[in-house]
Amino acid sequence: MTTTTRVAPLIDARGLHKHFGPLHVLKGVDLMVAPRELVVVIGPSGSGKSTLLRCLNLLETPDSGSVVVDGIDLMDPRTDINLARQRIGMVFQSFNLYPTMSALGNVTLALRHVAGKSAAEADVLGMAALARVGLADRAGHRPHQLSGGQQQRVAIARAVALEPRAMLFDEPTSSLDPELVGSVLAVMRELRADGMTMVVVSHEMGFARAAADRVVFMEDGAIVEQGPPDAIFGDATHSRTRAFVGQIRA
Amino acid sequence: MNIRGSWDRFADAFLNGRVLAKYWPDILAGLGVTIELAVLIVITGIAAGLALALLRCLGWRGLNWVIVQVVDLFRALPPLVILVLIYFGLPRAPSGFVSTWISLALVLAAFAEEIFWAGIVSVPKGQWEAARSTGLRLGQTLRLVVLPQALRVTIPPLTNRAIAITKGTALGSVVAVSEVLGAASSAMSNSYNASPLLLGAGAYLVLFVPVVVLGRFVERRLGPTAKPNHV
Amino acid sequence: MSDFFDAGIILAAWPMLWRGLLTTLALSALVVPLGLAAGFGLALLSTSRSRAVRWGVIGWTDLFRAFPPLVLLILLYGGLPFAGLELGGVACMAIAFFLNTGSYYSEVIRAGMESVPPGQSEAARSLGLGTWQTLRTIVLPQALRRVLPDLVSNTLEVVKLTSLASVVAVPELLYQARQAQSLTYNPSPIFAAAVLYAVALWPFVKILRRLEQRAAPSR
Ligand SMILES: Nc1ncnc2c1ncn2[C@@H]1O[C@H](COP(=O)(O)OP(=O)(O)O)[C@@H](O)[C@H]1O
Numbered sequence A: 001m002t003t004t005t006r007v008a009p010l011i012d013a014r015g016l017h018k019h020f021g022p023l024h025v026l027k028g029v030d031l032m033v034a035p036r037e038l039v040v041v042i043g044p045s046g047s048g049k050s051t052l053l054r055c056l057n058l059l060e061t062p063d064s065g066s067v068v069v070d071g072i073d074l075m076d077p078r079t080d081i082n083l084a085r086q087r088i089g090m091v092f093q094s095f096n097l098y099p100t101m102s103a104l105g106n107v108t109l110a111l112r113h114v115a116g117k118s119a120a121e122a123d124v125l126g127m128a129a130l131a132r133v134g135l136a137d138r139a140g141h142r143p144h145q146l147s148g149g150q151q152q153r154v155a156i157a158r159a160v161a162l163e164p165r166a167m168l169f170d171e172p173t174s175s176l177d178p179e180l181v182g183s184v185l186a187v188m189r190e191l192r193a194d195g196m197t198m199v200v201v202s203h204e205m206g207f208a209r210a211a212a213d214r215v216v217f218m219e220d221g222a223i224v225e226q227g228p229p230d231a232i233f234g235d236a237t238h239s240r241t242r243a244f245v246g247q248i249r250a
Numbered sequence B: 001m002n003i004r005g006s007w008d009r010f011a012d013a014f015l016n017g018r019v020l021a022k023y024w025p026d027i028l029a030g031l032g033v034t035i036e037l038a039v040l041i042v043i044t045g046i047a048a049g050l051a052l053a054l055l056r057c058l059g060w061r062g063l064n065w066v067i068v069q070v071v072d073l074f075r076a077l078p079p080l081v082i083l084v085l086i087y088f089g090l091p092r093a094p095s096g097f098v099s100t101w102i103s104l105a106l107v108l109a110a111f112a113e114e115i116f117w118a119g120i121v122s123v124p125k126g127q128w129e130a131a132r133s134t135g136l137r138l139g140q141t142l143r144l145v146v147l148p149q150a151l152r153v154t155i156p157p158l159t160n161r162a163i164a165i166t167k168g169t170a171l172g173s174v175v176a177v178s179e180v181l182g183a184a185s186s187a188m189s190n191s192y193n194a195s196p197l198l199l200g201a202g203a204y205l206v207l208f209v210p211v212v213v214l215g216r217f218v219e220r221r222l223g224p225t226a227k228p229n230h231v
Numbered sequence C: 001m002s003d004f005f006d007a008g009i010i011l012a013a014w015p016m017l018w019r020g021l022l023t024t025l026a027l028s029a030l031v032v033p034l035g036l037a038a039g040f041g042l043a044l045l046s047t048s049r050s051r052a053v054r055w056g057v058i059g060w061t062d063l064f065r066a067f068p069p070l071v072l073l074i075l076l077y078g079g080l081p082f083a084g085l086e087l088g089g090v091a092c093m094a095i096a097f098f099l100n101t102g103s104y105y106s107e108v109i110r111a112g113m114e115s116v117p118p119g120q121s122e123a124a125r126s127l128g129l130g131t132w133q134t135l136r137t138i139v140l141p142q143a144l145r146r147v148l149p150d151l152v153s154n155t156l157e158v159v160k161l162t163s164l165a166s167v168v169a170v171p172e173l174l175y176q177a178r179q180a181q182s183l184t185y186n187p188s189p190i191f192a193a194a195v196l197y198a199v200a201l202w203p204f205v206k207i208l209r210r211l212e213q214r215a216a217p218s219r
C-alpha cells in the first residue's frame, strides 16, 4: 500500500474533443481540478471556454475524452446524468431564471423534483440558500422585479441549494452593469471561503488575482498555458497569453 | 306595388311562427349536438396536438420528420374532404357524428401541434439548460419550466384555431349529423319554409358571437399581433 | 385496400376529377380576389375617423366570422329561394365568401396596418403626402410584408373552403369525386381527389412553414 499526499481531483476531464459540424471547438483539452480549488478560465471569445465548461456537466457531450466528477464517470452510459448534475452546479451569463416563478420557486424547483424534498423542506433549504446570497427578503419577487445582480445571486442560490460538490460559472458578471458586479463576486468569494470547488470563466482580473488558485488560458480550442494568477497576469511564458492579458487589462 | 303584402310573404317564409313553434325543439337539440361535438373536438384535438409536440421534443429525427409530414398533410387537406373520405370512403365507416368528430379533431391536432411547437421553440434555450443543469429530466423540464412559458404565446392562436375548427361542426350536416345546420336543413325541407334555417343561423350567432368576441379579447390581452384564423 | 384504391376506377373517373380540379382552381380564382377586395375595403374603413364606422366594421367582421361559412352558404342557397330569389351555387359561393373570408382578410390587414409604427405615416404626412398616398405607398406595403404569413395562411384556408361548393352542386373537385363514387359504388375517386388536394396544396403549406419560420422572432 502506497501513501500519497496527492488528493484525487474532484473534476478530471481528459482528452476532450468537440466538433460543431466542421468546426473543431475543443482540440484535446485536459482539465483537472482539486477539491476546494478555484480555477479561472480566460481566453478570447470563441476559444471554446463555454464549450469546455458545458462538457463538464454534459450539457454538451464531448465527441471523445473522459469526464469524471467526484468519482462519477459522466460518459459512462450507465451513469444517471440527472443525478450526477445535481452534484455540479452551473451559473450562466444570462442568469436563466424561470420567469414564471418567484425567487424562492426558482431555488426550490430542483430541490423538490430532483432531490425529492417535500415542499416544506424545500422551502426551508431554499430560504437558507437565498439567505446565503443575501436575498432572503426577495424570496417572493419574480425575476423581472430584481436587478441583474440580484437575479444572478438567485441563480447562484438555485445551484447552491442542491449542495453541489463543484460549481461552474460561465461569465457570471459579463451581462451586469458595472456597479452590480461586486455583489455577485462577493458571493462567489464567500463560496470559495466555504471550500467550494469552482471553475469560473471570467475576465474579472481583480477577482482572479484575489481568489483564483490557478488561471487557465485557452485559445483556439486548446489550453495554451496555466499557472498561478501572478504568473499568468505578471509574466506569462507564451506571447499569446501576454498579448491577451494585455488586451483585457487595457 | 304593395310593401305590406311583400313583407307578409317574407315573414311567412322566414319568420313563420307556426313552423318555428313546431321545429324549435329540433334546432335546440341540434344545438346540443353541436356543443357536444365541439367540446369533444376541442379536447381531443388539443390533447393530440400537445402529445405530438411533446413527442417532437424527444428530438428523434425520423419521428420528427413523420410528424411534420402528417401535420402538413392535415393542414393541406380541406376538412370536408377528410370528413367525406372517412364517412364515405372507409370500409366500415363510423357514424356521421364520429366521422365529424375524428376528422375535425385530426385537423385541430395538426394545427395545435404547430402552435404548441412554436410556443416551445420560443422559450429561450437557456431555460432548458438551467433546468437540465440542476438535474431535472427532459419531461420535468418540459412540464415545469418550458410549457408554462410556452402557453403564454400558445393561447391566443390556439383559441382562434379552436374556434374556427369548432365552427366546422356545421360540416356534420353533410354526413347526416343532426347538429344545428343539419336539423335546420331537414326542418326546412320538411316544412317547405325557411324559418327553421333562419333560426338555426341565429343559433350559430348566439353560440359563436360571444366566442369570436372572446377570441378578439384574448388576442388583445395576450397576443403581440392579431392572428385571426380561418376554417 | 384494393377497394380504396382501385386504379381502374380512378382511371375511368379521371376526366371527371380533372374537370373538377379545374373548376376548383377557377372557383379559387373567383373567391380569393373577392375576399381580398372585401378585406381591403373593410380594413380601410376601419381607419375611418368616425367612431360609428369603426365600430360598424368590427360588428360586421365579428358577425360574419361567427357564421360557419357553410351556414352562410346554405342560408343563401337554400333560404333565398323562399324570398323568390334563386341564385346559382357559384353566385352563392361568391357572396358567402365575400362576406365571410372578407372579414378574415380584413382582420389580417388591419392587424398589419396597426403594427406599422405611427411615426411612419406621420413622417410621410410631414413630407406633404396625402392620406390616401401615405396609406398606399408607406403603410400598406409595410403592413402587408408584416402579415404575409397570415395572408398566405388565410388564402390557403379559402382555397380549402372552396370544397364547400360541393354541397351546393358546383361541380368542383370534391363534388365530381362524390359523383364518381356514387356512379361506381367505390370510394376510390374520393381517395384520388384527396390525393389531388394534397398534391396541389402541400407546397403552399411548405411555403407557409418557411414564411412562419422567417417571421418568428429570433432569440
Ligand atoms: N451549439 C453550437 N453550435 C455550433 N457552433 C457552436 C455551438 N456552441 C458554440 N459554437 C461555436 O464553437 C466555438 C466556441 O464557442 P464557445 O465555447 O462558446 O467559446 P467561448 O465561450 O470561448 O466564447 C465558437 O466558434 C462558437 O461559434
Ligand SMILES: [Mg+2]
Pocket (backbone or CB within 6 Å): A049, A050, A051, A170, A171
Ligand atoms: Mg462563452
